[in-house]
Amino acid sequence: xxxxxxxxxxxxxxxxxxxxxxxxxxxxxxxxxxxxxxxxxxxxxxxxxxxxxxxxxxxxxxxxxxxxxxxxxxxxxxxxxxxxxxxxxxxxxxxxxxxxxxxxxxxxxxxxxxxxxxxxxxxxxxxxxxxxxxxxxxxxxxxxxxxxxxxxxxxxxxxxxxxxxxxxxxxxxxxxxxxxxxxxxxxxxxxxxxxxxxxxxxxxxxxxxxxxxxxxxxxxxxxxxxxxxxxxxxxxxxxxxxxxxxxxxxxxxxxxxxxxxxxxxxxxxxxxxxxxxxxxxxxxxxxxxxxxxxxxxxxxxxxxxxxxxxxxxxxxxxxxxxxxxxxxxxxxxxxxxxxxxxxx
Ligand code: NAD
Ligand code: TYD
Numbered sequence: 001x002x003x004x005x006x007x008x009x010x011x012x013x014x015x016x017x018x019x020x021x022x023x024x025x026x027x028x029x030x031x032x033x034x035x036x037x038x039x040x041x042x043x044x045x046x047x048x049x050x051x052x053x054x055x056x057x058x059x060x061x062x063x064x065x066x067x068x069x070x071x072x073x074x075x076x077x078x079x080x081x082x083x084x085x086x087x088x089x090x091x092x093x094x095x096x097x098x099x100x101x102x103x104x105x106x107x108x109x110x111x112x113x114x115x116x117x118x119x120x121x122x123x124x125x126x127x128x129x130x131x132x133x134x135x136x137x138x139x140x141x142x143x144x145x146x147x148x149x150x151x152x153x154x155x156x157x158x159x160x161x162x163x164x165x166x167x168x169x170x171x172x173x174x175x176x177x178x179x180x181x182x183x184x185x186x187x188x189x190x191x192x193x194x195x196x197x198x199x200x201x202x203x204x205x206x207x208x209x210x211x212x213x214x215x216x217x218x219x220x221x222x223x224x225x226x227x228x229x230x231x232x233x234x235x236x237x238x239x240x241x242x243x244x245x246x247x248x249x250x251x252x253x254x255x256x257x258x259x260x261x262x263x264x265x266x267x268x269x270x271x272x273x274x275x276x277x278x279x280x281x282x283x284x285x286x287x288x289x290x291x292x293x294x295x296x297x298x299x300x301x302x303x304x305x306x307x308x309x310x311x312x313x314x315x316x317x318x319x320x321x322x323x324x325x326x327x328x329x330x331x332x333x334x335x336x337x338x339x340x341x342x343x344x
Contacts (some may be wrong), residue, residue, distance in 0.1 A: 005121060005234065006328060007033045008080040011111065012085030014038035016158050016187045017126070017179075019048035026052050028229075035059045035074050039103075041228070042325070043088065043188045047317065048172065049066035051120040054105045062312035065107035068114070080122035083111055089190050090130070090152045090334050097151035104155035105162070112166045119185055123163065123174045129217070129244060129282045131157040131178060139285035142240045149277050160240070173237035183303065184221030185310040189318050190326075191306075192254055193218070197311045200262040200319050205341040208253070210274030212252035215281050217244045220298035221305070230294040230343050244284035245296045257301070259335050261308040273335040 008025070013036030014016040021330055025032050038044045052058055063086045084106060087093065088099045100284050108125065115123040132140040133147035148157040166172040183193040196206045227243040235241055254267050254327040264288065298306070311318060334341070 003121065005079045005233065006031055007035075007080075009037060009074050009081045011033050011037045011081065011083050012044065014040060014044040014048050014064070015088070016048070016061070016086060016184075017182055018045070018084035018222055019186055020184065020221045021082070021228060022049060022058065023052055024222065024225045026055055026057060027230065028045050033057050035061060035078060036279055037061050037063050037065065037071070037074055038085065039064045041087070047270050048186045060090070066102060066110050068110050071114045072117070075111075075118050076120075076122070078120070080232070081110035081111050081115055081123065081127065082110065082124040082228070083108060084126045086126075087155070087246065091190070091275065092149045093150055093331070094156070095150035095329075096311070096331060097155070098152050100155040101158075102167070104152075105158040108159035109162055112162060112172065116170055116172055118167065121173060122232060123172055123178045125160060125163045125174060126155050126228060127141045127160050127176050127240070129151070129178050129180045130279065131160060131283050132282065134279040135281050135283045139283045140242065141285045142242055142288055150281055154258065163208060168239045175235045175237060177231050178240055178242050178284070179224045179227065180217040180219045180282060182219050182221050182224045184307050185314070186317075187221070189321055190329075192251065193307060195312065196255055196258040197262065197280055197308055200258050200264045200268060200323065201311065202317070202342055203264070203340070204272040205338050206341065207270055207272040207337060207341065208231045208251050208255055208269050209272060212255070212271065213250050213280070214278055215248040215250050215307070216300055217247055217282060218249055218254075218300055218303070219243065219245055219283060219296060220303035223296040223298055227289065227294045227296075230328070232287065232294050234292040241287070241289040241292075242284040242286050243289060243294070244286055245299070246286065248281070248283065249300055257304050258308070261304060264327070270341065274336060296325040297319065297335055
């Protein structure tokens with residue numbers, strides 16, 4: 001029987017990657033119906049869906065994935081859940097892990113129960129390469145053990161354990177994607193790329209942790225969203241799929257690229273106290289997903305040009321996010337900042 005997924009509940013669909021997924025699906029699939037359930041934390045905003053706001057195929061509901069009543073009311077109307085909702089920033093998890101356990105673990109449990117109850121055709125858990133922990137050599141494969149090292153990564157790994165258990169215990173047709181570090185338009189300016197771009201545009205220091213040698217595999221947001229869709233429709237239930245580009249870019253390289261593209265001096269680079277438990281490398285083996293017909297289309301340099309161009313033309317969007325509350329978080333998180341690190 002062909003898989004018919006017409007109606008999706010997209011949790012966290014007002015966040016960075018979730019909103020890109022929603023925009024992309026509405027453009028690509030005339031038959032799709034999407035309900036977005038989003039709590040609208042500091043990281044989420046209906047503004048992120050403004051480009052598709054009038055679309056009759058999209059409904060937005062503000063609510064918490066940990067609220068079983070709210071979830072059940074919506075889960076009754078769909079064929080599948082795509083779970084993007086999460087607390088997503090490692091540094092914030094190091095300051096306060098409670099919300100991560102509540103949303104990323106408990107919230108996922110609530111969604112799984114709803115998927116079971118309403119006999120959904122698919123449950124897609126959007127996970128991360130950080131569940132593998134630091135990768136000293138080689139590349140992580142999907143069957144490798146999960147060795148998360150930050151409270152964020154541990155919460156995402158905990159969620160994955162539940163998702164896997166619901167497949168084994170109840171036969172729920174789950175899928176998991178483990179995407180690498182993602183960047184692009186609409187990313188909240190706390191993760192390295194949007195933080196460095198917006199700081200550079202404000203002539204503020206770019207805070208590089210430690211010696212800046214830690215590497216990440218940066219994946220452009222539209223490629224990540226397309227990979228999730230590909231796995232949702234073509235993946236084998238019960239499986240996890242890595243989504244990455246295979247490239248390795250250091251913190252210093254991110255800073256240099258941002259400064260070059262923004263036309264700002266190298267003197268804005270500033271080395272600060274390292275992140276506790278900093279994972280120095282993630283690297284993915286993506287051979288499992290390739291036969292599904294997905295591969296990333298935007299390489300790092302091009303993706304950075306597109307991203308810098310977007311932030312240049314959306315100043316009001318990111319300036320609203322660099323609020324007094326944001327700078328409070330910033331001061332708590334960064335140690336050893338120079339005078340030109342925060343707006344005067
Ligand atoms: P984000 O922080 O931009 O968005 C998260 C969204 O979830 C926000 O809109 C927020 O309001 C919403 N949310 C938070 N708690 C909620 C709750 N209890 N109920 C309902 N909504 C809630 O995050 P993102 O970068 O778009 O990440 C989306 C997903 O992708 C996350 O699950 C994350 O773990 C995963 N992921 C992210 C990356 C990355 O580099 N950003 C990489 C791999 C995987
Ligand atoms: P980040 O964007 O927070 O993603 P994650 O830790 O989830 O991979 O960090 C990416 C890399 O950039 C990581 O090696 C830490 C480094 N980094 C900095 O050097 N300075 C910063 O201000 C931030 C946020 C990150």
